[in-house]
Amino acid sequence: xxxxxxxxxxxxxxxxxxxxxxxxxxxxxxxxxxxxxxxxxxxxxxxxxxxxxxxxxxxxxxxxxxxxxxxxxxxxxxxxxxxxxxxxxxxxxxxxxxxxxxxxxxxxxxxxxxxxx
Numbered sequence: 476x477x478x479x480x481x482x483x484x485x486x487x488x489x490x491x492x493x494x495x496x497x498x499x500x501x502x503x504x505x506x507x508x509x510x511x512x513x514x515x516x517x518x519x520x521x522x523x524x525x526x527x528x529x530x531x532x533x534x535x536x537x538x539x540x541x542x543x544x545x546x547x548x549x550x551x552x553x554x555x556x557x558x559x560x561x562x563x564x565x566x567x568x569x570x571x572x573x574x575x576x577x578x579x580x581x582x583x584x585x586x587x588x589x590x591x592x
Contacts, residue, residue: 523573530566560577 510529517525541555548556 480551520574523569527566527570527573528567530562534566537562 482510510526513525513529537559539554539561544555546555548554
């Protein structure tokens with residue numbers, strides 16, 4: 476039978492520090508604010524390629540941090556390695572869904588057909 480990774484609620488089996496809820500909220504806000512700013516500042520055709528680059532960079536940073544902190548792989552908890560894998564997965568999915576013509580056009584550039592000789 477497969478083991479599922481679970482996110483254990485704070486009150487189940489152990490007492491959580493008082494700051495845990497605030498830390499989770501702060502982490503979500505810190506991760507969400509740049510993505511919202513990215514969606515407002517980047518033109519729509521370039522949003523998926525930019526999101527792909529940003530998520531792959533976040534994935535690399537999470538993996539580097541997990542490696543540097545010697546985070547142990549646990550099959551029953553979600554850890555930094557899982558977060559890095561999820562960011563990489565979504566980043567590659569965004570890259571596959573983006574259109575290369577939009578990247579070639581870029582902001583302020585002419586059509587992609589003008590780049591061919």
